[in-house]
């Protein structure tokens with residue numbers, strides 16, 4: 013049966029990526045799209061790359077009739093999302109792409125987002141959306157919280173290593189390069205082409221990036237004790253893609269084996285042969301994650317490199333993977349697109 017889908021925030025980057033992916037999904041049909049400043053416009057006016065599709069016009073959220081909607085994707089800014097979702101029908105299935113429902117602990121939310129959560133009961137209800145590690149909970153969930161894109165990249169590299177007990181938990185360093193579309197589509201001065209092309213810089217350094225809240229929550233849960241990693245993202249002049257270089261202490265071969273074993277049966281996770289390292293250009297536009305491991309000249313040190321597309325596996329692709337589970341569909345439906353190369 014075809015499922016009726018609404019996309020809130022369809023005039024943004026992740027919203028447009030949802031439309032691109034759902035356009036060829038065998039069991040999803042888009043029945044409503046929302047914009048804020050762009051409400052009233054046709055999607056083809058906002059995004060000429062989608063003009064071959066027959067899509068509903070962008071509406072304000074309060075103009076949408078949710079009675080015939082089976083699932084809504086919510087691709088809105090943080091804070092706006094919790095207000096909007098609080099006002100939606102309580103039986104509507106929702107995949108939220110914002111940060112609003114990722115952290116379980118209200119105090120942690122306040123620490124990383126600077127103000128108290130306005131919908132703590134929904135925060136409790138939400139399931140964390142890192143599909144390969146929360147599959148069973150996601151299947152039965154009404155509200156799923158998509159992960160941060162940086163947070164997903166780091167976790168794919170590190171979670172199996174904590175699970176297998178092959179690394180020193182007190183010495184994990186994530187050095188990450190992030191593509192510009194990760195910052196969203198709204199105009200920001202520091203995202204002007206002239207100011208970010210031909211250069212790269214660290215941001216949210218010194219252990220201040222809000223995705224550390226997700227790393228703390230998830231790694232400590234697996235380890236059964238507090239685990240804190242060092243994490244520095246760098247804004248990199250590419251449109252899509254994230255590359256995380258994760259430096260760990262552990263036997264490199266054991267590190268590689270732990271990742272290869274854990275992801276052996278996963279459709280979207282590819283562990284490269286030992287010594288081979290991945291590139292963002294091999295996963296662009298796709299839902300795949302590539303992971304490579306190499307040893308260091310210093311014995312007992314390993315480098316794990318993970319790459320994914322922030323707009324696909326890092327947000328909208330992951331969201332569709334989770335929606336497939338929530339709707340009882342094939343988990344990979346609509347997501348087997350090959351990467352765009354070169």
Ligand SMILES: NC(=O)C1=CN([C@@H]2O[C@H](COP(=O)(O)OP(=O)(O)OC[C@H]3O[C@@H](n4cnc5c(N)ncnc54)[C@H](OP(=O)(O)O)[C@@H]3O)[C@@H](O)[C@H]2O)C=CC1
Nearest residue numbers: 021023024025026047048049050087088110194196197327
């Ligand atoms: N970009 C990425 O790689 C990732 C993003 N995310 C998260 O996903 C969410 C969407 O991100 P992204 O697509 O990049 O963001 P964009 O800035 O590109 O888009 C935001 C969307 O929200 C709409 N919007 C903004 N303010 C309001 C409001 N007050 N009421 C209703 N609608 C509003 C905008 O409408 P309009 O333009 O018409 O005003 C637009 O459709 C964010 O929470 C982001 O943090 C998560 C993982 C990765």
Ligand SMILES: CC(=O)N[C@@H](CCC(=O)OP(=O)(O)O)C(=O)O
Nearest residue numbers: 110111160161162190191194195
């Ligand atoms: C380049 C850039 O700015 N990237 C964003 C990541 C966006 C993302 O995953 O997430 P949220 O949903 O948590 O905003 C950042 O590092 O803050």
